Amino acid sequence: MQSNPGAAVGGHDVWDYPALFLAGFLIALAQYFLLQEVTALSSGTEVVVLLVTIAYFTGFSLGYKIAGKVSDRAVKRLTALFFVMSLTFPFSLRIVAGALAEILPGLALLALLFLAAFVFVSYFSMLLPVYIDKRGGASLPNLYAVELCGTAFGFAAVFMVGAAPAWVMSIIYHLAFGLLAVAVLRQKVAAAMVAAMVAISAFLAPYSDAASLAYFYSRAKWLDVSQTMYSVYSPYQKVDIFKTEDGKRYLYLNGILFFGSGSLSLFNLFLTRLPVDAAKPKNVLVLGSGSMQYISYAAKHSEKVTTVELDGAVLRGSMEHFADLNMARDTPNWRYFVDDGKKFLAASNEKFDLIALDIPAPFTIQTGLMYSEDFMRLAKEKLTPNGVFSISLCGKIESGGLIANAVAAGVLNTFGDVIIHTPDKSPYSFAIAGEKLPFTKEDVERLSASYNAPSATYNKEQALAMIKDTKPMRWDNPSLPVKASFQQTKKKFVPRGSR
């Protein structure tokens, strides 16, 4: 290592290679770690994911633009500036987002997009062209290949540490950036300072993580968090489980509540318990996990209960922190698979008496695929002759909402026998469908009443009249989740009091 402060940054120095490798590594980490954080802080629907992705790529352009104009000294100064700034991530993002969301959630989104565009990757993307231009165009293949290798290692790291607590990712990020700063600055004093700062930030990471999350959720979601029970960046989403001062537990997926409120407890009751009580199925398949409260409902009547969940982090969090609700560990006839629901169904040779879909509402293309008619046809193939398919419409059919009607249209197009019901206290309607349901509309009404939540219930003809000519979601036309997500994003710019 050179100790001369004036040494050229981009000279023919071997330190250029580790610097570019680390820049590539950090580009991958930023894409998964920081963008996932921003997505979660903005309650990530498809439009938010798109905006964040565009902002991220804009950051690259900014870095390339700067690269053509900076001197060696400026590169060093920018390295120090961005490194110090990065030590505050992701904690400072939560503080900024929480403070702004309290005024207007749209402001928080804009601020986060600004940060994504100007801070997360612009510095890393700047280094490659700076080094190439110093050495001449012939160096491009070697230098670019090194950066690409770093990016590949970054993605591998994301996959490997996906199960670790969220603050572990922040330590890896800070450590990698520290090493990059050392490789660029090439000064012993600077290296010692960087090492000290990384060590302090690593020591504080668990506390900073918990405190900043609690601050954000108190300001943006009015949640009085007393304990962060579980917080991880899985390869798919940010998964957070909190306990509040009043002892309630909440599960958030990418910043969107998936379990915890009263209405979401009703969700489990009507999505799984009602069809289980009505059909007494022997072989039950539930796609998605959440709190997995359905295990305790289904296992009593069924010989086998299977959970298929794409995100192993949600499954692990649920088994650990909602064990008293789902009794998963004490249920010998329960099994689980970490897999894509579509792929699992297509590959399965089993027939099921009940298939229920317990996944977030279709505000992303990924979840939209599971609420599509194509998916329902796949599920229908795997049902026994009297098998039951259970799904939430993610809204009330009576309200004529975009999503509720489209999900209902998929069910009505796919199955011969359909009952749609809206429980009294629930914000959602539910569809129970099959080729020949082993119970009647009256049975559903009777069971709903027995849960103290009488339902407005509709048969297939009544439901068809309600949705009129609404088209279902299709794998080939996933525009609906994007439209619904756009509506959600627009709401962020409406002051809370006027909604």
Add this chain to the structure above:
Amino acid sequence: MMNQGTAKTAYVFIMGIFFAVLQTCMFFSMEVFLTSAFAGFGAVTGGWLAGSAVGLFIGRAKFLPQGPKGDAVYLAVCLAAYYGFTAAVHASPFNTSLLPVHFALIAISGSTAGVFFTRNRELFPSASRLYYVENNGFILGWIIGFSGYVFIGGTFVMTGPFIAAFAAIATRIMGARECSSASQA
């Protein structure tokens, strides 16, 4: 008629669009017809990165076709691999045992990106300009790819990359003609 500078910029910009359209179509095909799991994402990203890295060195080979004709050959190989991938995914949906085949086809497609950067590294006075223009095209291409799949669906997946590649090579040939007429003048 474009001047040489505009033609170069347009070519690099449209190649950025092409790479993004190709990637978005690959991601959506993978997500819909194979798996939404990380393995699918890993195959697309890993295949593209590996192919790009190898392509950087392929692009240095002097014995391979050069000039606009050479670029057309690379784009044709890239498209052939892409349509091979799409056909494999549609012919055998949800069959993840074919992931190594998908990975290889994506890598062949991705190698075009590496070849492109190596062969065009002297196109502008600085590498930063090359990356800047290509990345701006990539951003627009990402928006086009996303909107194309969302609002047009499978038709876009089949036609989008071909149209983008056609636009890129047409711009490249036009640029070469401008260059040749300028040198004759």
